Amino acid sequence: MSAAFINPLARNAIGTVNTARAIKQWTRELLDLPVEAVVCVNELVCHVPGCPPKETVVLVMRGRDTDQVSVHQAMRDITCEDLAAAFALHMEGE
Numbered sequence: 001m002s003a004a005f006i007n008p009l010a011r012n013a014i015g016t017v018n019t020a021r022a023i024k025q026w027t028r029e030l031l032d033l034p035v036e037a038v039v040c041v042n043e044l045v046c047h048v049p050g051c052p053p054k055e056t057v058v059l060v061m062r063g064r065d066t067d068q069v070s071v072h073q074a075m076r077d078i079t080c081e082d083l084a085a086a087f088a089l090h091m092e093g094e
Contacts, residue, residue, distance in 0.1 A: 040058070
């Protein structure tokens with residue numbers, strides 16, 4: 001049996017998973033989400049002129065209600081305060 005393929009160009013997968021878990025936990029705490037709510041975290045390349053090269057998108061699904069916020073930072077650079085500010089702006093816009 002051959003060894004599993006390891007992408008030499010990939011970011012530290014364990015660090016990325018742990019960062020995503022932290023962002024999900026912060027989201028649950030900030031929004032006081034029920035256990036049934038689903039939180040997805042994705043890091044995307046931003047192609048908008050003047051946008052930082054990475055943005056992190058947090059999607060919160062509560063049954064039929066869905067909220068999405070973008071933080072224009074790489075996932076590994078986001079703090080709980082950044083996330084709180086993004087959700088505060090999102091809630092103001094509703």
